[in-house]
Every structure is written in structure tokens, then in C-alpha cells.
Amino acid sequence: MAKIVDKAIWSIGPIFIGIAVLLLNMCVLAYYLVVFPYLHSWTDSSFFSKVFSILTLAFTLYIVYCIHFHYYMAIVTSPGDMEEYRKADDPSSSTNETSMRAMLLEMEEHSQFPNSCKKCLLPKPERAHHCSVCNTCVLRFDHHCPWIHNCVGHFNHRYFVLFMTYLILAAAYFVVSAWRPFMLCLDFTQLDWPYYFPRPLLAFSFILAICMGLAIGGLCVWHYYLIFTAQTTVEFYNNYYDKGVCKSQGEIFVNMYDFGACQNFKRFFNIGDTYPWYTLFLPVPIPPKGTGRVFEKCQEFYMLPEQRQRDHVKAQREVQDIEDLEDIKDL
Ligand SMILES: [Zn+2]
Ligand SMILES: [Zn+2]
Known part of the structure; x- marks a missing residue:
């Protein structure tokens, strides 16, 4: 529903x-x-x-x-979403693998508990939440308007x-x-x-x-x-x-x-x-x-x-x- x-x-x-x-x-x-x-x-x-x-x-x-x-x-x-990660997962994508690694390292470095979204199956940074209307994780999510x-x-x-x-x-x-x-x-x-x-x-x-x-x-x-x-x-x-x-x-x-x-x-x-x-x-x-x-x-x-x-x-x-x-x- x-x-x-x-x-x-x-x-x-x-x-x-x-x-x-x-x-x-x-x-x-x-x-x-x-x-x-x-x-x-x-x-x-x-x-x-x-x-x-x-x-x-x-x-x-x-x-x-x-x-x-x-x-x-x-x-x-x-x-702000986690599309960069999705593109990095896609072999046809031209996203630079080094930049993705740098992003992951940056997150792991700062977060004591790295987390991942159970719906996107992508890393989920602190303060991010999954928007069920947009069907993506949103950085520092406030609400869907x-x-x-x-x-x-x-x-x-x-x-x-x-x-x-x-x-x-x-x-x-x-x-x-x-x-x-x-x-x-x-x-x-x-x-x-x-x-x-x-x-x-x-x-x-x-x-x-x-x-x-x-x-x-x-x-x-x-x-x-x-x-x-x-x-x-x-x-x-x-x-x-x-x-x-x-x-x-x-x-x-x-x-x-x-x-x-x-x-x-x-x-x-x-x-x-x-x-x-x-x-x-x-x-x-x-x-x-x-x-x-x-x-x-x-x-x-x-x-x-x-x-x-x-x-x-x-x-x-x-x-x-x-x-x-x-x-x-x-x-
Ligand atoms: Zn939304
Ligand atoms: Zn998500």
C-alpha cells in the first residue's frame, strides 16, 4: 500500500x-x-x-x-545520492575506480561503523536515509517534498x-x-x-x-x-x-x-x-x-x-x- x-x-x-x-x-x-x-x-x-x-x-x-x-x-x-557507487559497480561506466576507492576510504576513515543500505545495497554514509519515493539513498536527508x-x-x-x-x-x-x-x-x-x-x-x-x-x-x-x-x-x-x-x-x-x-x-x-x-x-x-x-x-x-x-x-x-x-x- x-x-x-x-x-x-x-x-x-x-x-x-x-x-x-x-x-x-x-x-x-x-x-x-x-x-x-x-x-x-x-x-x-x-x-x-x-x-x-x-x-x-x-x-x-x-x-x-x-x-x-x-x-x-x-x-x-x-x-545528493550514492549514484557514483552504482556507476562504479557498472563495468561499462567510465567512473574512475581510484576516486571511488578514495570515497570509500574517506567514509571508513571517519565512520566508526560503516553502514550499507538494505534496499540500494550500497554504502550508506552517516545522516543519509533511503527515500522510498525517489527510491535512492539521500545524503543528509531531511524529507521528500x-x-x-x-x-x-x-x-x-x-x-x-x-x-x-x-x-x-x-x-x-x-x-x-x-x-x-x-x-x-x-x-x-x-x-x-x-x-x-x-x-x-x-x-x-x-x-x-x-x-x-x-x-x-x-x-x-x-x-x-x-x-x-x-x-x-x-x-x-x-x-x-x-x-x-x-x-x-x-x-x-x-x-x-x-x-x-x-x-x-x-x-x-x-x-x-x-x-x-x-x-x-x-x-x-x-x-x-x-x-x-x-x-x-x-x-x-x-x-x-x-x-x-x-x-x-x-x-x-x-x-x-x-x-x-x-x-x-x-x-
Ligand atoms: Zn525523495
Ligand atoms: Zn538506499
Whole structure:
């Protein structure tokens, strides 16, 4: 049954993207055809009003471009899978055998418990999980998102979060600036509607912006919480359980990837070392920090007794295994 649901989610992915683009651009059109002309009259306006109108236009176009850029990048960027290993297994493939060995060595070197996926039968790095919809292991897996027809993982999580951030900023701006045109379009004593955009669609766009702003706003706040605490959605549930176990045993829980809120934020967005902070505001492709196969651990983790360190890594591997076995049951 779950297999059928996964296949259905995969098949309708492009339709979800089509709907998202359509709704998004309907609100964009509502802004430029009704809200902007309503707020910024060009004729009989002063020089400063004209400059303000031009700056507003430039700013809104920049936000619209940022939303589309990050959405496009979240869709087309592979979250990171283990295809290199599959190609290396294939004798007809031209993948360099040395590079594959180097990758395996790198993983074995850093991981105390090398693991493999029970479904892909390929090595499974730490923080990777098997996505049953995409039918592949995904590096630093967060969740499968039908709205981008892709998994959210190591290589596209940054784009996904920035897309949501720009989208809720735009939704808030739209709701504030479209308030008066919205009231006007509901006033049926006013028959005059001097805009090229239909009145009912403006009302729909306004309500949609509120609903989507709240829904995506909630999801966005959740993702920023995960970023500041260096967890993925999957890890959050595991850590929540582990925290309870540690508390009952009188031990201190340590998230091995947690370097403190500020460092976690910089590490997630890959700013500070290679890329400057202002790249957060630029619609340019920025790769994430690291390969996504091995991750640095915090000092607190290495200060734990060796047995506890092993237990932590083992617990993580066991969760990965449980998920694989549940998927196999569905086959
Ligand atoms: Zn797998
Ligand atoms: Zn997926």
C-alpha cells in the first residue's frame, strides 16, 4: 500500500510544481496589475514619489526573482545520492575506480561503523536515509517534498530554506500593501474597476497569500529551529527520543553535529569561511559545506567516554536500518 502511495506522490510531482508556479505567479500578476498601480500613481506625482516608485519596483522584482531562482534550484539540484557507487559497480561506466576507492576510504576513515543500505545495497554514509519515493539513498536527508518533486537533502536544503524565506517575506509584503485594493474589490457599490486583473482573482490572491504565508511561515520557522540546533527532521525525532532515554538514565544528551546556534547557522548556509554573509541575499548558486558523506563532530561529543561515542553512532545506524527494513516490508 505504501508503495502505491510513494508511486502516486512521484507521478503527481510535476503537477504540484505546475500548481505552485501558477498560484505564485497569479499573486505576482495581482501585485503588478492592481496593487502597484493603486499605490504608485505616475501622473501628477512629485519627483521623489517617482524615485520611490522606481525603487519599490526594483525591490519587488528582486524578491520575485529570488523566489523563482531558489525554487528552481531546489527542484533541479540533486540533494545528493550514492549514484557514483552504482556507476562504479557498472563495468561499462567510465567512473574512475581510484576516486571511488578514495570515497570509500574517506567514509571508513571517519565512520566508526560503516553502514550499507538494505534496499540500494550500497554504502550508506552517516545522516543519509533511503527515500522510498525517489527510491535512492539521500545524503543528509531531511524529507521528500512533492512541491519540488525532489528530496530535501544536503545539496538543496539551503535553496529550499531560502525559497521559503523569500516567499513568506513576499507574502507579508503583499498582504500589507494589497489590503486597501482588497477592500475596494469587495465593495460592490463601486462598479468601476480600472485594472486588467479580474476582481475575484485579486480577492483569491489576497486570501491565498495569507493562508500560504501562515502555512509556509510555520514550516520555515521549524526549519530555522532545525538549522540553529543542527538537526534534520528525521534526526529531530531520534534526538527527542534519545534525550528522554539519557534523562531517565541521568546522562547528558549530546547532539554530535551541534556547534552552537551561530556556528550551526553559518555551517548550514556555508557562510563565514568560503562565502561572505551577503551571499544569503544574492540569487547565486552556493554549494553546501562538505561532501555530505562525512560530518565534523563537536568537541562535546569527543569529550564523552569512547563507549558513549560508539553508542551514539550505533543508535544512528540502527535508526537507518529500522527505516530500511520497514521499506522492505512494503515491497
Ligand atoms: Zn538506499
Ligand atoms: Zn525523495
